[in-house]
Amino acid sequence: MKRLLVICLLSVVGLAQERPKLVVGIVVDQMKMEYLYRFSNDFSENGFKRLMNQGYTFHNAHYNYMPTYTAPGHASVYTGTTPSVHGIVGNEWFNKATSKELYCTDDEAVTLLGNGVESEGKMSPKNLQATTITDELKLATNFTGKVIGISIKDRGAILPAGHFADWAFWYSKTGEFVSSTYYGKELPKWAIQFNAEKNYLKYIDKGWDLLKPKETYNESLTDNNPYEGKLFKKTPFFPYNLKEMYEANDAGVLRTSPYGNNLLVDFAKKTIENENLGKDNITDFLAVSFSSTDYIGHVLGPRSIELQDTYLRLDETIADFLTYLDKTVGKGNYLVFLTADHAGAENVTYLKDNKYNVSNLNSKNIEQTIKEYTEQTFGENLLLNYSNYNIFIDKTKAKQKALDIQVVKSGIKNFLLTQDYIKNVYTEEQIQQSSPTDMYLQAIARGYDPKQNGELIMLYKPGYVEYSSTGTTHGSPYSYDTHVPVLFYGWNIPKGESFVKKYITQIAPTLAQKLKLTMPNGTDCQVLEEVLIK
Numbered sequence: 001m002k003r004l005l006v007i008c009l010l011s012v013v014g015l016a017q018e019r020p021k022l023v024v025g026i027v028v029d030q031m032k033m034e035y036l037y038r039f040s041n042d043f044s045e046n047g048f049k050r051l052m053n054q055g056y057t058f059h060n061a062h063y064n065y066m067p068t069y070t071a072p073g074h075a076s077v078y079t080g081t082t083p084s085v086h087g088i089v090g091n092e093w094f095n096k097a098t099s100k101e102l103y104c105t106d107d108e109a110v111t112l113l114g115n116g117v118e119s120e121g122k123m124s125p126k127n128l129q130a131t132t133i134t135d136e137l138k139l140a141t142n143f144t145g146k147v148i149g150i151s152i153k154d155r156g157a158i159l160p161a162g163h164f165a166d167w168a169f170w171y172s173k174t175g176e177f178v179s180s181t182y183y184g185k186e187l188p189k190w191a192i193q194f195n196a197e198k199n200y201l202k203y204i205d206k207g208w209d210l211l212k213p214k215e216t217y218n219e220s221l222t223d224n225n226p227y228e229g230k231l232f233k234k235t236p237f238f239p240y241n242l243k244e245m246y247e248a249n250d251a252g253v254l255r256t257s258p259y260g261n262n263l264l265v266d267f268a269k270k271t272i273e274n275e276n277l278g279k280d281n282i283t284d285f286l287a288v289s290f291s292s293t294d295y296i297g298h299v300l301g302p303r304s305i306e307l308q309d310t311y312l313r314l315d316e317t318i319a320d321f322l323t324y325l326d327k328t329v330g331k332g333n334y335l336v337f338l339t340a341d342h343a344g345a346e347n348v349t350y351l352k353d354n355k356y357n358v359s360n361l362n363s364k365n366i367e368q369t370i371k372e373y374t375e376q377t378f379g380e381n382l383l384l385n386y387s388n389y390n391i392f393i394d395k396t397k398a399k400q401k402a403l404d405i406q407v408v409k410s411g412i413k414n415f416l417l418t419q420d421y422i423k424n425v426y427t428e429e430q431i432q433q434s435s436p437t438d439m440y441l442q443a444i445a446r447g448y449d450p451k452q453n454g455e456l457i458m459l460y461k462p463g464y465v466e467y468s469s470t471g472t473t474h475g476s477p478y479s480y481d482t483h484v485p486v487l488f489y490g491w492n493i494p495k496g497e498s499f500v501k502k503y504i505t506q507i508a509p510t511l512a513q514k515l516k517l518t519m520p521n522g523t524d525c526q527v528l529e530e531v532l533i534k
């Protein structure tokens with residue numbers, strides 16, 4: 001009888017809603033898994049390595065759709081599904097209904113809170129169609145658990161925080177953190193206070209020089225190499241006079257310096273302190289997205305010492321933030337996961353100079369080529385829009401000319417297949433077939449929303465990138481864009497590592513299971529069992 005009671009109690013304990021006091025979701029914009037290996041010797045023990053050595057590392061985690069951009073990335077991590085379901089099909093995309101560009105977090109119904117540019121505040125998660133893990137936490141706690149998203153980028157704060165968030169804050173080029181009336185009537189007093197302190201100036205005044213002795217950076221190419229772009233019209237080498245850049249531009253320059261990440265952690269600490277995150281037993285969620293890594297990666301490329309320096313500094317920033325969480329929330333009381341919204345390509349010119357036959361592509365030229373083809377073949381420009389690998393055909397014009405849309409589609413497809421940079425072109429019918437077999441077609445299908453995407457989707461050959469000859473970008477379904485870190489650390493997370501292929505869409509359902517919440521509504525519920533077993 002006694003034993004039975006014990007068993008009953010145990011099983012009740014196992015089913016009870018045990019949860020951490022705080023979940024901290026960290027997204028590092030454009031972080032390749034490879035950086036954790038390449039810069040490992042230069043990292044401290046208390047930053048990335050603390051998460052890896054004392055937590056669980058998924059070495060082989062990937063995005064499973066195209067396009068691998070920031071907004072779809074953040075949306076997919078937090079909804080546990082892909083653009084075909086959550087509807088965030090790009091950072092901005094051609095809206096078929098209005099024939100205008102739509103930004104992922106555009107919302108005309110709301111206005112700016114704080115001191116920024118009006119347009120910076122017309123933002124909300126309105127276009128996100130699925131629930132996030134943060135939404136499910138709100139529902140599960142009858143809205144008593146707090147959810148806040150913060151980032152330098154608006155979309156990096158808004159999409160992770162979901163529909164029911166208490167707040168999302170993002171950085172304005174005025175140097176202040178702003179928000180929108182979607183979240184409240186005015187900024188919280190503590191945020192107004194933080195902005196009034198003009199904390200960004202202390203970083204601008206510091207300037208940007210190397211954190212460590214120059215020889216530390218032997219994992220990168222030498223400074224001022226031909227693959228680096230200009231940083232605010234300045235030749236790309238150390239040290240950077242941020243004050244001069246700030247005076248010639250605005251406080252937005254902080255984004256393209258490692259200090260964007262530092263300022264974000266300063267703001268994160270203020271958020272935790274003033275919103276009492278992790279103070280009681282009702283779980284709160286802070287979603288933090290570091291954007292400066294992406295800005296710097298785009299301009300200077302993955303092999304610049306600027307990028308390496310940014311990661312060495314971020315390592316210290318994360319170490320400092322973890323120590324802060326130990327003190328304020330308590331070791332073992334918080335759960336952290338760290339991932340990226342996509343990875344990034346090598347600089348194409350660098351590959352070419354080393355004899356790999358690839359090229360960088362100009363989207364305007366591609367657009368022009370398609371236009372000219374349709375004019376010559378069908379007597380009229382039938383390209384309505386070309387963006388994010390999507391080709392939108394002008395169906396009205398085609399109809400007026402009594403052209404069969406299928407003929408136009410296959411004409412464009414066959415023409416593009418003659419181009420050197422094209423791997424394949426898929427029609428909407430191919431993409432929407434019930435079970436595509438080709439792995440790239442599967443990735444394209446997961447990124448395809450028939451109500452929002454084009455009639456044809458292009459896939460470039462591996463290594464070909466639609467970008468300038470310097471710096472880099474991302475967007476493809478190739479492994480250099482899909483392979484990202486997935487680290488779990490803290491509350492009830494076992495130590496360990498896995499080399500089995502996993503998908504970033506598994507993060508949200510895993511958290512739902514771990515916290516005993518309803519799964520986000522669009523996820524296929526595939527979990528990472530490794531971190532569920534205590």
Ligand code: ZN
Nearest residue numbers: 029030070341
């Ligand atoms: Zn990004």
Ligand code: ZN
Nearest residue numbers: 223224236237
């Ligand atoms: Zn440089």
Ligand code: ZN
Nearest residue numbers: 030070294298
């Ligand atoms: Zn980017």
